[in-house]
């Protein structure tokens with residue numbers, strides 16, 4: 001069966017599952033949801049409530065960046081646990097592995113009626129129905145295609161949510177995951193009056209004092225190795241001194257990777273004692289995701305991450321080792 005037909009069948013299956021299911025739908029996002037994850041969740045909620053008469057709750061226990069707070073009504077997200085018998089259908093968006101469901105992992109695994117919608121490489125199958133297209137730069141685009149099939153009426157609000165996800169995950173069409181489809185989808189959403197200016201303001205012209213403060217910290221503390229690797233370590237003490245939470249440092253690895261000559265970069269964030277979250281970014285040819293996997297993580301080819309459980313120095317060493325390996329192995333193929 002060709003790919004298009006496969007997707008059509010999946011779209012049909014999902015539409016049927018939505019129509020046939022009971023009233024109560026829960027949407028689950030990944031831990032520390034980014035704008036693509038939130039855009040997907042809010043667009044889907046809007047569609048299911050407005051056009052399929054469902055009662056939809058988005059669940060997540062984390063905190064959000066200022067940009068996210070401007071775009072989405074965060075107060076609509078429930079932080080509580082729920083009982084599976086109160087939910088008829090569970091849909092995850094932008095969640096690549098079951099661990100990333102956080103405290104809702106067990107709910108999802110035990111629920112009879114689950115749909116996984118995502119755009120990461122499908123390395124963990126955990127949905128009863130799975131719509132995963134890793135050719136798309138954002139999960140929002142996977143939903144866009146599903147909505148088209150479902151003959152959804154794209155309101156400006158829905159178009160704007162999806163555009164936010166597409167814009168953020170493609171790095172405003174600059175990341176390596178951007179392709180002709182990203183532009184086609186952007187065109188489609190623009191024709192539907194997605195509020196690009198509002199989204200650009202919220203994401204790219206949002207340099208408030210907190211942003212300036214953490215950026216100053218970044219440029220004072222990053223290290224460069226051989227002119228081609230850059231990294232920064234941020235401890236809990238640093239966050240405390242800065243008076244910000246971890247999400248405020250979300251863009252660090254991308255910023256370091258955009259320095260001229262830097263092939264691979266990462267931020268190493270202390271989560272708690274002996275737990276460090278490493279976020280990698282790399283230039284086109286350097287596929288860092290394969291090396292994040294060595295550390296038990298994963299992600300996209302040029303944007304991946306891993307969590308390591310060790311001392312700060314060892315975390316740093318591990319990150320540097322895989323970044324060096326990435327460069328050596330990539331250049332051996334040139």
Ligand SMILES: [Mn+2]
Nearest residue numbers: 036094139169
């Ligand atoms: Mn995404």
